[in-house]
Amino acid sequence: MEMNIALLPGDGIGPEVIEQTVKVVKAVGKKFGHNMTFKEAVVGAAAIDATGNPYPDETHEVCLQADAVLFGAIGDPKYDNDPKAKVRPEQGLLAMRKKLGLFSNVRPTFTFPSLIHKSPLKKERIEGTDLVFLRELTGGIYFGEPRGRNEQGTKAFDTNVYTKEEITRLARMGFEFAQKRRKLLTCVDKANVLATSRLWRETVQDLEPEYPDVKVEYEFVDAVAMRLIQWPKAYDVLITENLFGDILTDEASVISGSMGLMPSASLGTDVKLFEPIHGSYPQAAGKDIANPLATVLSAAMMFEYAFDLKEEAKAITDVVNLSLAEGVVTEDIAEESKPSKTSEVGDWLAEQIL
Amino acid sequence: MEMNIALLPGDGIGPEVIEQTVKVVKAVGKKFGHNMTFKEAVVGAAAIDATGNPYPDETHEVCLQADAVLFGAIGDPKYDNDPKAKVRPEQGLLAMRKKLGLFSNVRPTFTFPSLIHKSPLKKERIEGTDLVFLRELTGGIYFGEPRGRNEQGTKAFDTNVYTKEEITRLARMGFEFAQKRRKLLTCVDKANVLATSRLWRETVQDLEPEYPDVKVEYEFVDAVAMRLIQWPKAYDVLITENLFGDILTDEASVISGSMGLMPSASLGTDVKLFEPIHGSYPQAAGKDIANPLATVLSAAMMFEYAFDLKEEAKAITDVVNLSLAEGVVTEDIAEESKPSKTSEVGDWLAEQIL
Ligand SMILES: CC(C)[C@H](C(=O)O)[C@@H](O)C(=O)O
Ligand SMILES: CC(C)[C@H](C(=O)O)[C@@H](O)C(=O)O
DSSP: OEEEEEEEEESTTHHHHHHHHHHHHHHHHHHHTOEEEEEEOOOTHHHHHHHSOSSOHHHHHHHHHOSEEEEEEOOOHHHHTOTTOSSOHHHHHHHHHHHTTOOEEEEEEEOOGGGGGGSSBOHHHHTTOEEEEEEEOSSGGGTOSSOEEOTTSOEEEEEEEEEHHHHHHHHHHHHHHHHHTTSEEEEEEOTTTOHHHHHHHHHHHHHGGGOTTSEEEEEEHHHHHHHHHHOGGGOSEEEEOHHHHHHHHHHHHHHTSOGGGOEEEEEOSSOEEEEESSOOOGGGTTTTOSOOHHHHHHHHHHHHHTTOOHHHHHHHHHHHHHHHHHTOOOTTTOSSSOOOOHHHHHHHHHHHHO | OEEEEEEEEESTTHHHHHHHHHHHHHHHHHHHTOEEEEEEOOOTHHHHHHHSOSSOHHHHHHHHHOSEEEEEEOOOHHHHTOTTOSSOHHHHHHHHHHHTTOOEEEEEEEOOGGGGGGSSBOHHHHTTOEEEEEEEOSSGGGTOSSOEEOTTSSEEEEEEEEEHHHHHHHHHHHHHHHHHTTSEEEEEEOTTTOHHHHHHHHHHHHHGGGOTTSEEEEEEHHHHHHHHHHOGGGOSEEEEOHHHHHHHHHHHHHHTSOGGGOEEEEEOSSOEEEEESSOOOGGGTTTTOSOOHHHHHHHHHHHHHTTOOHHHHHHHHHHHHHHHHHTOOOTTTOSSSOOOOHHHHHHHHHHHHO
16 A cells, blocks of 8 residues: 655654654554655644744645654643743644644543553553543634633633534544444533533434444533543543543543553544654653653554554554563563663564564 | 521432531530521422422522521432423522622542542552642633524534633632642643633732742643542642533542542632532432431531631531541441441431530
8 A cells, every 4th residue: 555654743752752653654564565655744842943833834735645644742841931932832733633624533541451550540440441532623612713802801711612513523433433342422511501512412312313223321521520530441432522522531541551652543534643642741852761652552543544454553553562561661661671762662663563 | 606507408318418417517506505597498409399490589598698508419310311401400509609609619639548448549649638629610611601502503602701800819719728738729721722721820820929838830621630640649729710620629529539528618708608519319319328428527617617616617527537437327438337327327426526
């Protein structure tokens, strides 16, 4: 297969983890006979430094022309500590999602047997958890207008807004995910308070008859915030709006004890983007200590979701499991074994595939 | 002291737990020589059944004339299962908060040594946690206008809105709480996305110089959703807007393993209301099995916050600790001991005080 892959390393540890992932992806290409071209582009603080814009038009073009985008991370403390900064790296992230139409952020939470003891939760609570969030990513209060201040600056406002259409496309994806999994869909909203949530609930209810094999549950966001800790294995597929998804997917990411390993996909009508859920971790940047596994696993998602190549995806998850079993891992998760460097993990994974 | 106490039992197990609490409060009154009058009023589903209105004017009057309100719980499944219901019990809750000006919901999370093993978190993570949320309760997206649908019903919207004044009064309360505690205040927002959050952050920053003894931290809501599970003891006092508070206080409530024991206070300019954080738990209603301790501990908060009577508050927390130590508790937390009935726990607590 011909594959055009855009690489957006971004900030902090982004470049390092993308570099390892490219090694692994190339190894898969070689083994399975795919023809790959890679094109790199800047985003985030790196892009502000280079062009003044956190998501430059050239980067957008590169993404549009690619079959899949591999993205590292965004964020640099030099912007966090400056409340007066006019452009912030995060704006690049939001612009990228919106312009590429990446309406669904797919974030799985699952456990690795060898890492369960790292979970803040007790083993019996977390063991066997296997859920996936579909977070709406291009609507809601992140983009709704009007937003801003009154003239005197004494009052601020944001608008949460959703159309039936936006909800429908995300919900359909949720139903389809559920059909391929354990057939349970949970719609997370705050329908007892919000008009937008009532439209979410109504829209999902209207779709139910089209997916008779899927059981649908409706839960309030505050209840899910509790049950995710109390009994995460009760969930299969969860769909929710942008802001609730931001909070709950982060909550879900830490319960497995392997946040450094959790991948994600952002899917749109045309473009598909893959990224680790961890951030740019600036303290570790350039030290060759960052854990590349979440990004490598994001590449596995890429083979599955962007190219429908399950075997290739499995080849990657298999070597990741092997690296965990054999202790070829970075210092954040190394225990009995001597920690490996970021680059050593990448090299090892690529070798195992070939 | 003269004390006018309004009793709003509400729905489900509300009446039972309020009944036990009144026994305890009366015992405290007798022991410390306070003159108490109690006035009961309906709210929630009980009020809809009686008057058609979940927060009737007569109930509002009773609250306004009281020095403190003891509230049970609201909610009845017969309304949850009817999406077409015009009046819902929760509307009574929101109307009550708004009309009584209860702008600050004070929700502590702490642990009971004898119950720590019930926490979903590992002992070393949760032990020693002692934090308190101040959730803004009468503003934000819960009440902002416009809210609703477009004419065709294909688009829904809600408005999040905050004034500097609303933020200031909540933040000042947060600073004052912190001064009496470990002097750490965390402002929880989403300032990288929301205009309202930026006003929150700015307003709190402006207040910092007035409270030089308090250290202030600013964290994004998604980060707090993670850190609450990973390292809850890092927090002391947290302030946040209505919706974030709804989600995070519920998340915080389950980490201690003693959700059935967690009290809360809702404070306003005039009226002060006290309630358990658990819900109406309709499955248990009328069975004399509900745990009354959260409501009893809410009464301890009442003595402290409404009447500034710390000794009386301590008398209550002391007997609650005694009931845990001696196993005079309901079936949800009874272990070695034979479970007691709701009413037996109430009687026992009152006796111990006298
Ligand atoms: C950086 C921020 C704008 C972003 C979001 O809120 O979406 C991040 O938290 C995420 O979840 O990717
Ligand atoms: C019932 C509901 C409207 C309410 C809220 O969201 O405030 C509840 O969840 C709470 O936290 O007291």
